Amino acid sequence: MGIQGKANLSVGWITLFLMGTDLFVVSPLLPFISETYKVSPETTGWMVTVFAVTYAFSAPFFGWLSDKKGRRTIITFGLLLFAISNVLTAFASSFLWLIVSRILAGLSVASVTPLIYAIIGDIAPPKRRGTWLSIVVSGHLTALWAGAPFGTILEYFLSWRSVFVVMATIGAILAVVNFKTWESIPKSDSTRKLVEGNMLRILGSVSVTTIWAISMYALYVYLGAALYSENRFSSSEIALAITFYGVGAVLGGLTSGKLTDKFGEKKVSNATLIFLTLILICLGLFFSSGGWVYFLLFIWALVGYAGFTSYQARLVVEYPKERGIVMAWNNTALYIGITIGSMIGGYVISIWGYSLLPYVCSIAAVASFVLSTQKVNNQKKDQLFQ
Incomplete structure (x- = not known):
């Protein structure tokens, strides 16, 4: 460089x-x-x-x-x-x-x-x-x-x-x-107008980010309250847990870049969604385990944001002439997912409590993986048709 x-x-x-x-x-x-x-x-x-x-x-x-x-x-x-x-x-x-x-x-x-x-x-x-x-x-x-x-x-x-x-x-x-x-x-x-099928393709691509955001933020928005309710964490312990999560997010984003360059954007983005599902299930099983939750929060953010970064790289490659609008729509999809995730999290808490949130997030991660792989299959069909 x-x-x-x-x-x-x-x-x-x-x-x-x-x-x-x-x-x-x-x-x-x-x-x-x-x-x-x-x-x-x-x-x-x-x-x-x-x-x-x-x-x-x-x-x-x-x-x-x-x-x-x-x-x-x-x-x-x-x-x-x-x-x-x-x-x-x-x-x-x-x-x-x-x-x-x-x-x-x-x-x-x-x-x-x-x-x-x-x-x-x-x-x-x-x-x-x-x-x-x-x-x-x-x-x-x-x-x-x-x-x-x-x-x-x-x-x-x-x-x-x-x-x-x-x-x-x-x-x-x-x-x-x-x-x-x-x-x-x-x-x-680029002078192409983003109309007809191309715009629909873009919206389908960024919808993966929306579902991913639900899998991350339905729990994260209520993380402090959940840690207090399930583990009786003090304010300092909650702050430490958020720090573990934040450090994991940064390291996940950074390590994802090298993995993406080595193995390809599609493989890394799909693999991280599989691991994200497994981590969220483990988080649900051991959320009330005290000190172990710090490690699980770190791994959750590490895997989750590695997936987000690799998917950004994937969009950049797939839309070389519309990067500006695709990145913008992807960020919009992110905010929509955060909003929907917070609403889903609030609904789950009001009926079943905090303990079910990680499992709900794991379902969203599975849905994001299915949508991501389905998008790949559709692209292969389009290329074969052309």
């Missing part, structure tokens, strides 16, 4: 780390924001909801636009909007303006995150594409266990508003850095 390649990956990693931090840092800050604006915690939670909904609906548009106008312009615009939206969040005079600022933040992140994946897929050497994608994905995943705690520490010494001021400042700097970094990257040469 040359100096230019390392520079590109570094910029991509840092940018995705910032985008992930903006996503994950809000949750631990909600109590302080709620107190500032004198609203209930449930109402404050709309900050997360409007962000996620805006992201899910706007990401495909930015992906399509980047395939037409070039990724560099859209990424730079997104980072400038990111800086503006976080300044508005920091200094919002009312809760209504706070919600407006988070809608703008959702737009900004939707115009950056999937396009970083796409542009790395554009420039990566074909035999190293899996490794390159796994590196930048690890930036987003690192925010899961490092970005959010850093924001919490910053709030402790200064205020919750300072967290968003810092992110806005870094976003403005990264707008300039990204504009210079992707200067020599040519625009996509």
Whole structure:
């Protein structure tokens, strides 16, 4: 890997780390924001909801636009909007303006995150594409266990508003850095309209990510409450468990890249879904086993996010001329899966309790595997017909 390649990956990693931090840092800050604006915690939670909904609906548009106008312009615009939206969040005079600022933040992140994946897929050497994608994905995943705690520490010494001021400042700097970094990257040469069967094929492909997200987040959303209920974990023990999960997610994403480059995207993505099913069953059997749960959470995240990273690489290979829109739709599918997963998890808890959640997630993992292999079979038939 040359100096230019390392520079590109570094910029991509840092940018995705910032985008992930903006996503994950809000949750631990909600109590302080709620107190500032004198609203209930449930109402404050709309900050997360409007962000996620805006992201899910706007990401495909930015992906399509980047395939037409070039990724560099859209990424730079997104980072400038990111800086503006976080300044508005920091200094919002009312809760209504706070919600407006988070809608703008959702737009900004939707115009950056999937396009970083796409542009790395554009420039990566074909035999190293899996490794390159796994590196930048690890930036987003690192925010899961490092970005959010850093924001919490910053709030402790200064205020919750300072967290968003810092992110806005870094976003403005990264707008300039990204504009210079992707200067020599040519625009996509795709002029095909994504209509008729091609769009249906894309939606079928990204639906695998939706089911995968259900298998991960139906339990993860309620993980803290489940650990307290089933194991009587203290707050520090829950934090340690989340750390094990976060480290497993980062390592899974990184190791997946090399495995993908060696064995191929389809083999690795399908194999990880099989192992994910087995791990979730084991997690269900030994969830109340005390210390063993740390190890199981680590393995769960390791296998789960290895599958997510390899599937991203698979989509990049299968859609070489529509990477922008495919990565955008894949991120939308991810958010839809997270939302559905949280709803399913809440329903399961209300009727059967926490102990059944890992088994429900394992069923989703099996469904994702079946859908993934079915997609491969359909592609082989299409190629044979052609």
